[in-house]
Amino acid sequence: MLRIAVPNKGTLSETAVDMLREAGYAVRRDPKELIVPDPRNDVEFFYLRPRDIATYVGSGALDVGVTGRDLLLDSHSTAVEIDEFDFGASTFRFAGPVGEFTKLSDLAGTRVATSYSGLVEDFLEAQGVRATVVHLDGAVESAVRLGVADAVADVVETGSTLRKQGLEIFGPVILESTAVLIAARDDIDGLETFRRRLQGVMVARRYVLMDYDLPAELIEKASKITPGFESPTVSPLRDTGWVAVRVMVPRDDTNEVMDALYALGARAILVSSIHAARI
Ligand SMILES: Nc1ncnc2c1ncn2[C@@H]1O[C@H](COP(=O)(O)OP(=O)(O)OP(=O)(O)O)[C@@H](O)[C@H]1O
Ligand SMILES: O=P(O)(O)OC[C@H]1O[C@H](OP(=O)(O)OP(=O)(O)O)[C@H](O)[C@@H]1O
Numbered sequence: 001m002l003r004i005a006v007p008n009k010g011t012l013s014e015t016a017v018d019m020l021r022e023a024g025y026a027v028r029r030d031p032k033e034l035i036v037p038d039p040r041n042d043v044e045f046f047y048l049r050p051r052d053i054a055t056y057v058g059s060g061a062l063d064v065g066v067t068g069r070d071l072l073l074d075s076h077s078t079a080v081e082i083d084e085f086d087f088g089a090s091t092f093r094f095a096g097p098v099g100e101f102t103k104l105s106d107l108a109g110t111r112v113a114t115s116y117s118g119l120v121e122d123f124l125e126a127q128g129v130r131a132t133v134v135h136l137d138g139a140v141e142s143a144v145r146l147g148v149a150d151a152v153a154d155v156v157e158t159g160s161t162l163r164k165q166g167l168e169i170f171g172p173v174i175l176e177s178t179a180v181l182i183a184a185r186d187d188i189d190g191l192e193t194f195r196r197r198l199q200g201v202m203v204a205r206r207y208v209l210m211d212y213d214l215p216a217e218l219i220e221k222a223s224k225i226t227p228g229f230e231s232p233t234v235s236p237l238r239d240t241g242w243v244a245v246r247v248m249v250p251r252d253d254t255n256e257v258m259d260a261l262y263a264l265g266a267r268a269i270l271v272s273s274i275h276a277a278r279i
């Protein structure tokens with residue numbers, strides 16, 4: 001039975017749980033539930049703090065888990081990233097009072113507040129900058145104003161939290177993070193099915209199915225606009241001068257692709273959502 005760690009709180013939790021539900025797994029009905037057995041799929045879910053997930057997986061107590069790349073690296077766990085998800089994207093950056101810092105070396109001899117001390121210490125050491133890392137649990141943007149640090153290092157998504165505290169980003173990108181699937185090893189029984197199901201959810205969200213009718217002689221040109229995953233499905237119509245085409249298209253490109261197909265001569269262009277996929 002595959003034992004899977006899922007974030008019980010925080011930014012990653014809701015999307016991770018939605019993905020599991022869409023992939024056909026049992027999810028908790030009440031936020032107090034910590035363990036959710038799913039015998040039908042031969043898996044068991046453990047709802048844990050995102051920050052602790054790498055520790056559980058690295059130690060072998062659990063087989064796989066969903067967490068953030070930044071949390072994985074910060075934990076110094078031996079678990080490894082095996083897949084990347086398309087949610088939870090953020091960057092990890094240094095920030096300081098507007099106008100006070102311009103480059104990484106300005107941090108020498110200063111105090112840097114962060115809740116990711118493992119990650120920040122590793123980075124500063126690799127870059128040869130000697131600074132004191134002040135560990136805080138969260139809301140680190142207040143640390144400068146309150147005088148416990150000169151600069152901060154934190155998760156930045158829109159940057160609005162920093163701006164509100166009179167801070168600005170400086171120096172190199174410490175890390176590009178996203179939600180990831182981590183495991184102690186990649187040859188665990190049942191892991192491939194779990195990965196394929198989650199990939200299927202991502203594909204179903206990212207793509208739409210497009211159907212259109214096309215004068216047969218235009219199929220080469222249309223295939224350049226809609227190449228599909230492998231290749232478009234082309235079926236005959238009763239009128240031999242026309243064909244019907246079915247193809248997957250990235251959801252974000254839907255309208256541009258419809259415009260281009262219409263301009264080429266395609267008609268009856270229909271778009272439908274993909275409910276589930278196994279690619
Ligand atoms: N805007 C964001 N704020 C915080 N974390 C984010 C954001 N966007 C993505 N993440 C990712 O979420 C993970 C942080 O998980 P965490 O549990 O700390 O979430 P949180 O929203 O900060 O929850 P809390 O502060 O209540 O503990 C990290 O991997 C981080 O990169
Ligand atoms: O760039 P932004 O879009 O403003 O988002 C980033 C902010 O969001 C998170 O804070 P969170 O609300 O999780 O509080 P925390 O610092 O206590 O974890 C993160 O720690 C940053 O402070």
Ligand SMILES: [Mg+2]
Pocket residue numbers: 138
């Ligand atoms: Mg947080």
